[in-house]
Amino acid sequence: MTVIDRATHTFPRHPSIPEDRMTLLDLTPRTATAPRLDALPVVVIGAGPIGLAAAANLVERGIDVVVLEAGEEPAAAVRRWGHIRLFSPWRHLVDPASRRLLEASGWTEPDADAAPTGRELVDAYVAPLAELKPLRSRIRYGSRVLAVAREGMDRTRSAGRETTPFVVRYATADGVVELTARAVIDASGTFDSPNPLGSTGLDPLGAPDLGDRLVHPLPDVLGIDRARFAGRHTTVVGAGHSAANTLLALATLAESEPGTRITWLIRNDSAVRVSSSADDELGDRAALGSRLDTLVHRGIVEKIDAFEIATVERRAGGVRLIGMRRGAASVHDTDLVVAATGFRPDLSMLREIRLGLDDIVEAPVRLAPLIDPNVHSCGTVEPHGFDELRHPEHGFFIVGMKSYGRAPTFLLATGYEQVRSVVAWIDGDMRSATRVQLTLPATGVCSTDAGGCC
Template sequence: MTLLDLTPRSVLTDRLATLPVVIIGAGPIGLAAAANLAERGIDFVVLEAGDRPASSVRLWGHTRLFSPWRHLIDPASRRLLDAAGWVPPLDEGRAPSGQELVDEYLQPLAELDAIRTRIRYGTRVTAVARQGMDRTRTAGREATPFLLRVTTDAGEVKEMTGRAVIDASGTYTTPNPLASSGLAPIGDAVDRILHALPDVMGADRAKFSGRHTTVVGAGHSAANTLIALAELARTEPGTRVTWLIRNASAVRVSSSADDELADRARLGSRVDQLVEAGVIEKVDSFEIVAVERRDGGIRLRGTRRGEPAAHDTDLVVGATGFRPDVDMLREIRVQLDDIVEAPVRLAPLIDPNVHSCGTVAPHGFDELRHPESGFFLVGMKSYGRAPTFLLATGYEQVRSVVAWLDGDMRAATEVRLTLPATGVCSTDSGGCC
């Protein structure tokens, strides 16, 4: 099957028909894929690197989502949960925290009999290929099973096969580096650089109390951390907060009145107010090149408005976005956009250089296909480096992909999603729809 061929594989070879669909990742989108496959009676297995479902979500579980419950529950998953007597959240107009999403929705979903027995925890996928074929071999490729190499928590290296692969492994564990070049900054002060969305008011409070923290990044992850640090500064003497961005303004942190996701719009408003009040110091137009240790802290070196510049702080929170791990896919024929590293048909819809509003048209298997028939990137990983992903979009992706895998072209090509208007401008020039 070529990339332009829309015909589903309604009749599988005997060799493939006995194999499961392999889902990489037991997060919200991976579990939604499992629910859709379970509804259609298609065998599957879920490979999850963590020891519990939604292990990445748990890392930022203290953070409140800006989507309300009504946009966070996959329809197929809801049907399976309802049939098992699940009690849904009482207020579907409220935005939950990440931990609430896990406790009230994802954990119960993962515990359903139809899904629980098919999840393999502590199993990290390190490579995907075709069995007995590198990416250069073509003859008989579509009739050949996928081969996945995994490493278990016990250190064992194993291999397994599948008829198709749905990669929902996300991007949270592969953040973008601080340097404006996209490379890791020169220097050896990495222990002073923390991952995005630390638990400032909870488990990580002692790290930040009484210290100067600089948050690098211009998106919503940065905004959440800045607000938490400002709250800490009100009660903990000596706590200072700096916001460092490489552009003249943080156009992706919206405070638009047109944003139907009100919690997202409020993020931008609150940060603006804290900057105006002097609680947060804002340093704009700073291009990071190198980092170095200094007196128990860190110095960021680079340029600002064309001149050499330095910024001293105790800690840095890197909230510069995320990127997909594509090294594991070297032997798979994926076709990614040169700019955002998303599937080539999806990329024009989400490229932040040209996509002026945060809304993205609903899309499915057609925009997610690769030359490697039966392989799909879904969820946040399908967006590559673009920052506009919503869970509801991912749920529509996997519904369409699973319908295609089942040979149901009518369902695969339908649009069953209406996204909220965002009013979010994401171009550097500040243009908006």
């Protein structure tokens, strides 16, 4: 277990952050002193594992909370990739505060060494947590957040800002409503905002014309989407674990469905994030890379690297990808394209919130040096809490996968420690908030040429 005490520890400055910007996020303990704020709830956006962990920590400290969930059930986004098996075993997947609430109700934790699928994670842990009496009445399903702001002021007004309640506007089946809050924790995730196919970070020209031939990341190839892929040529674009999972599922499909062809298209020189390193303490993650290497070697998966997509065309029966490969014009024809190019945060609802985001990965400025794949070569991340997650907007936090911006390799255990620290800060418990501790498995995976593995 690694413990960081902010009184003595100094974190590196990200190269994109000028020295004067670091002062935006000082360590001065500031808690709400306005009685009106203290009487308001904390609003948590998202009822996934991280959002519910935040709610559990708030309930445990006697702080009122309202959880707004866009879906009609807890962890609705996880359900959509429920067929995927997680790398982490159960020992890393249960939030401590949530465990205490569940065990008080007679819940039995699954085998600590087993790694569940996303669906099993929801059925055995998240759904029972959401049904507990202390949380059930505080979750509002079918509530999609549209905007977060300060009551009576836009982002340009400063006087009295820290003691002014937040306003959270959200849409329900009955219309648009608003809720005031003392603090806001955004745990809405990134699954609904995948990265575009284009190497520029933009949708390639022609992308809107692809329709259903462009597939969202992590399709259920062996389940409800089987007929869509059987007997067809599918190209998976991406260099990470989402791509690897889909490629392995397609290879299994090809064993029983004649004519099923698979291409793995990588926009970089290599799939640096899919490793079969013997030093990876998550065995399932290491096995993923090893199995994929074997499929490529046997010719079951065709691998095309260094292909920069500029334009896509819908053609009779398929898709044409047009771009450059190692300095020469190149074309690739396929039936379907799976965009497994990673995810990015949707910040549109935060236009009136003062955010302190890194210019490169769109993560909070103090978190960025710990996770930017350009300078941080490994998936293992130092413990971090409220301080690395703070924004110039006092009382507002982005946590979970969304806090990582465009950086990859987020683990649930990291998010649980994030919200524990953030909630302690909201409660004015600076001793607990500043003492962040976390035990994570080493990855043994280098994702850049920055030098050295953790």
